[in-house]
Amino acid sequence: MVRESKDDRGDPEAILHAIQAQEDEAQRRGHLKIFFGYAAGVGKTYSMLRAMHEQVARGVDAVIGYVEPHARPETERLAQGLESIPRLQIAHAGIVLEEFDLDAAITRAPTLIAVDELAHTNAPGSRHAKRYQDIEELLHAGIDVYTTVNVQHIEGVNDVVASITGVTVRERIPDHIFDEADQVELVDIEPEELIERLQAGSVYRKDQAQRAIDNFFTPENLTALRELALRRTADRAGKVVQAARVLTKHSGRVGEHILVCISASPTCPRIIRSAARMAAALHGPLSALYIETPSDHDMSESDREHLRKNIRLAEQMGATVQQVAGEDIAYQIAMFARVAGVTEIVMGRSGEIRGPGWLLPGRRLVVDRLLSEAPDLDIHIIPDQATRERAHGRQHTRAQARGAVAESSHDLVKQLMVTVVLLALSTGVGIGFRSLGFADASIISLYILSSLVCAITTSGRIWPLVSSVISVVLYNFFFVVPVGTFLAIDQSYLVTFGIMFLTALISSELTGRISRSARQSARIAYRTRLLFETNKLMQQAEGAEAVATIALEQLCRLLGRSVIFYPTHGHTLGEPSYVTPDGESLALEALSDYERTVATWVLANNKHAGASTDTLPQARCLYLAIRREFAIFGVVGILMEGTSLDAFENSIMLSIIGEAALALDRDRQAKKREEARILAKNEQLRADLLRSIGHDLRTPLTTISGAAAILRENGEQLAPERAAELVDAISSDALWLIDIVENLLTVTRIEDGSAHLNLTSELLDDVLPEAAFHLAHQAQNHHIRVIPTEGIVMARMDVDLVMQLLSNLISNAIKYTPAGTTIELSAKREQTWVRVFVADTGPGIPDSEKERIFERFHTASAGKPADAHRSLGLGLALCRSIAEAHGGTIEIHDNHPHGAIFSFTLPAEEVTLRE
Template sequence: MADKRPNPDELLARVQTDEARARRGKLKIFFGYAAGVGKTYAMLEAARRERVEGNEILVGYVEPHGRPDTEALLEGLEVIPPRQVPYRGVTLREFDLDAALARRPKLILVDELAHSNAEGSRHTKRWQDIEELLEAGIDVWSTLNVQHLESLNDVIAQITGVVVRETLPDSVLERVDEIELIDITPEELIERLQAGKVYITPQAERALQSFFQRANLIALRELSLRQAANRLRRDVDAARLDRAAPGPWATSERLLVCVGPSPTTAKLIRTAKRMAAAFGAEWLAVAVETHGGSQTLTGTRQKVAQHLRLADQLGAEAHTLVGANVAQSILEYARSRNVTKIVVGKTAQPWWKRWFVGTVVDQLLDNSGDIDIYVIRGESEAAGSIESLPPQAPVRWTDYVGTALVVAVCGLIGWLNHFFGLAEANTVMVFLLGVAFVASRYGRGPSIAASIVSVIIFDFFFVPPYLTLTVDDPQYYLAFGVMLAIAFLISTLTARLKEQLRASQEQEHRTAALYRFTKQLSEITGMEFLVRAAGQQLSQVFAGEVVLFLRDTRGSVALRFGDDSSVAKQSVNALVAQWVADHDQMAGAGTDTLPNATALFVPLIGSQRTIGALGIKPTDSQYFLDPEQRRLLETCASLIALSIERDQSVLEAHEYQLQVQAEQLRSSLLSSVSHDLRTPLAAIAGASSSLLDGAPVQDDTTRRELLQSIVDESHRLARLVDNLLDMTRLESGIVPLNKQWHVLEEIVGSARSRLRKELEHHPVQVEIPVDFPLLQLDGLLMEQVLVNLLENAARYTPAGTQIDICARREGIHAEIRVSDDGPGLPPGSEARVFDKFFRGSTTPTADGRRGAGLGLAICKGIIQTHGGTIIARNRPGGGADFVISLPCVETAPRVVLDEVPVSGGS
């Protein structure tokens, strides 16, 4: 009796899935075939019913399209104000994801699932926003038209002549918890368009002449109904599995045809195709491997692979199962797929084979339960052509020589048993042990030969009368039969165990190869390195030549790996690779498409598009027809495609980030520099105009003030230009360092002299120890650092506050500190003050002007060029503290000063 208890692993997986679903929000889609069928209207009506029942409803985003009926349904519902996003001179309204997450309603409505968000949004697509809401445990209702499905994009373009730009992956629709189909007739939709209920009149007239033609709407409606029906079929399968139903639910017909190596299988597959068409049913083609595929079964596997390809070409969903019992494996798979009818072929067999071995058909009929079995009679096995039968493996005479030696040794041990007067049972056990050894070492054929020869030797040497094949006691005939039967049974079981072990080892080899391949691809970045590693690994796994063709920006494939292979040197293979990449189908050697190619080509299908083709030319030509190896090759091709896509995505994300940073830098530069350039230029222009006018009211003092203003603003403008040039040189890495030995006191003095006017209202206290070492640095650049720090301190601190410059040695580093008694740095901006164009402080400056935000960035660049560091922090008692750390050379020359610690003020 079959064990119908639920599988524990399946139960555990189901419990884990249910727990994950319980934590995640539920997504419901109002699905239609075109705009105007009433998806948003139906969603809002359902929301109002939920609200009447006391459920919390929040409208995240709904696009009313100027329709009064839709706008009326929004009244009384809480709506999140949309985000206002400026874009190319217009203001776009977008869904405010952060506000929705902060509000955390039980249910939120977000219209237009396939919408593309404006630039600068957290996600590029609205379905990604909804995914984040679902992960937060919020239920979501949304709307979707069939033309937005990615898999139907080409079909929609062919039918309507319109290429839909806003698409979403089909996987999003597959993860939806509930779909409600909103359907009206095309005639009713056209009437709504003509009445202006969908678009305004001019737009509606254009739509009726293009996308909304009646033929287009009929085709779109069929596509939406098919999508809904497919979803219902999956829901039925899931519900049946949840109930652990023992038999199929015949809500729709689903056929399964059993595929084998028989010559009549092709006829069987064609019959199943006609039956599926007559029933309007989905159909599957299944072959079963029973771990019996030794060398003698190579031809069988080739025939099965050919028949599975035929079924696939006729539209079946083809699979290969692995199991110990063919009928049991087929029935288990049929029940898991809700199959209602099984089509199996029956060939004429001898009565003795049916009696002793049984047939798959009989087992299916006995255990099918609620599944209908259709038996299609085929020709007898003898009627098949000789060429169609599986080729037999070549005989290895060395195996039979080894068998003979083992039997001889068993006979010698048996003679010793007989010589010492031991029981005959011991001799029988020795021969059975020899048969088991032969079966485990050499296989089934030699083990059967060993069984027969062992019985003959036992009769000839150990049964009286000796040295003859006749026996005096008839009971020995029964003993011979039992001995022979046990030997056959042991040899068969041992050989089967050996074959199963070999199959397990092959499966382990494939799994290990796939693991190594996946691990290596996951650890490599960079297109060239990734392609090279993938090609080299595949060459080892499949023992042959490997080539990789990838698409360029024009869609043409170009060779990226395998330049020196024989495959790459034949131009026909490049044409085959291009065809494979264009049609997403396997082609080349071993297939029915472009079979003249010397290699088998598999498309590299990524998550969004086909990025190229993988070609392989194994050393064994029969390798092309092995279904297991083909599946492994297809899996490896998918991994390569996904890895290349991942690398390209990382590169595109990095380039996009650079573009965003460049755009932000450009905006900051324009907003900062334009103001800082305009201000001094305006002051210079105003003062110059006043001097040129020569008004009689101007006295010498006024003219001097105007001239001084021109000089001051010119200096300010020059400093700004110098800062821009210094920043450009630092970023390009072309700043040459003229390192010399310098006394820090001299650099500080020069910096204070340059800022005499800016520092006239700030006392500067300098404390440098007398034994402070000389510093090997670029004196002019270090002076610029101190100038920028002092100017920054003078600008952002009130008049009369003190500025401190301190220096000390800390191990192998020299530390220089510039501190002030001002308001300090804004909290959290200590690291950002060194960013370009960052102006975090809102404190009014001494001159009423704010800098361009380049001075501190230049300081950081110069210090890092010297191999040092600079940090900013707030002092405990108030004020800002900038600390410079520079490497201090032990062999620096010493300078003897006349005075003790330098301590000066102004």
């Protein structure tokens, strides 16, 4: 299969299938074993393939993903007999490149796979830019991996290798890949034996071998590289031992904290690597500090790109990157070191980096000022000079600089014109002042004023300096006798010129500092206000959808770019929502299947991907997961359009996404707490129900059982009156049990939503007598009176449920009122409602009980039941549920002079009279 790398970014369905296969198979993270050497030809691939044969002999499902035989017969013979995954062919620049097929490997899902050349750079159009990223995805999918790498490909020793060999290796892996490998096997032979292999043609062809021996594979280089490989292996072993001590709580060297100062300098990577090696040796944390100064606002695009690369390198080396703002670099470093508990500072020695300025007293190099600001800290100065690669590429760098100057020529002309216009205006106004007889001090003030305005309206220090010099020259030419010449008869004017120049220069420098600080303060204030506003809005947001909307709007405001959000539903993405700066529709390309595939990959792997990254870089958007620990709440896509974010934008973006993750996590925790509360409430209700049933049903069940036993054993000997009493007792208790069970079932159906109301129009003068008749057998010792309604009163109701409601209210009145009392049923129309009343003349309900009378399992303490049964406390709770199911309410009031009145409302039905 040949895949075009241009415009064809891969089959989305194939990648999605691979991601799905990864999710299904990723029951555990795979193990990584690295076969490590100090140079090509030491036998890494040979040792790896031999280990693969041993695993196959043990019954392990092992395959070859990618092996580069380098035309070596021994390696080719070992590769035979092992299953190999076909290579992926990618067409690029008119040739077909063979690469490791990651999708095929994940789909095949072997137990063990061999992938050669860990530091390899993949062809354009591949999912990942580097092969070690392919291997990380294999490990995430639960597949064990064997791979190979040489010492010169490890990022942390890149500068050391360059100093040894004079060659800067381009293909490198982060140190943590090597350090976190499960196993590292050092493949080692003597340098002399390696040279003999080269001369014999066992590594390269003889013509290539001789060139390699003459240039790279010299005995000195090989010996130094071998020593470096041995040392790096020992360092890794030391880290493993240190980690074991931490896990077993053994003490080791603690308390060291390394701080590396990063900048946009092209040589900063060397400083970062040195600091990382120091942190590894001291077993201490590594922090990287970038100080944003006012002049950074005018940073060139090339410097911004260098800064982004340096920050990314610091993160790869395991540093925690922090960013602060200020003009006094030494003071900011010292303050951060005190707050963060830094013990060692690593920085470059550069004459170009100074303190806040260079005119005022105390302006020294950052290193000198830092020594006075933080005398108690150890400061390590790394020579800030380029490697040989920089010397080789100096001519190219100068050409790039000339191109940058040409690109900025328009700005230079604009600032030159501003300076010329200000000086011309000052000179013209000064001539007017001279003609009006004003003193020379007024004219000098004009030129100082022009230098101040120049410092405000231009960028950089060169233009205020030029303005100050030219001001002295113009004042001498136009206003000092002899006028029109550059001569001054009075020698005291020389002092005036000097004071004028210094005054203008210092004033313009201070004004420029204030202007730059104001711009920086505005950026800091904007960042603070945006973060504060985001935090406030997140606190007020209710629900995940509101949080996502706020995050999208804030990111769109910050970046001025379109932002997409994919919510998560388990392990899948939902339908996207987006916000655009102009409020218009988003381009369809940003919502394509390929873009969704990249977002799905981010969800599956919990890593950044897309534009400006090394994973699926062909995407139009940069995708980041909104996550909190291991929970992912959604995926955010930022439309990049071929550009990248600067350090300021990136830090604020991550802060907003972090705020969104916290808000979504709070929402998730609140839902869990609510679910737990409901579950606990349900458990409590279930316990109350079981306890009530177990206690309150015991008496009627005992009565039924005892009466039935007496009738069965002595039925023929009992008097008819006694037998009738027993039968009545069985019937009464059985009816009571039936009512209780019916109430339970009805409450359950109403509250779980399974009860559907069968609404009909009913006449209250028919419903109330029917309810009274239904309970006539229970009210033998009470009087139930139905009061006719005034006129025709009809209501919309489920007649069966309303009959049950009335039965419960009447039964409640019968049980809790003395014998011989009267129970009245009535109804009346109240606008759009019909209110039904059940009134008794019993002892009434105390005020303390009225608030809880309709709660489940609550029984009134006043009065005594008419029989031996206690109520379960479900009858009145069911009455409230039925009334609310009809859209009405239920209330309780006192019946003067004594008793209680229960009333509930039902929707009124209009009466239509036909002629």
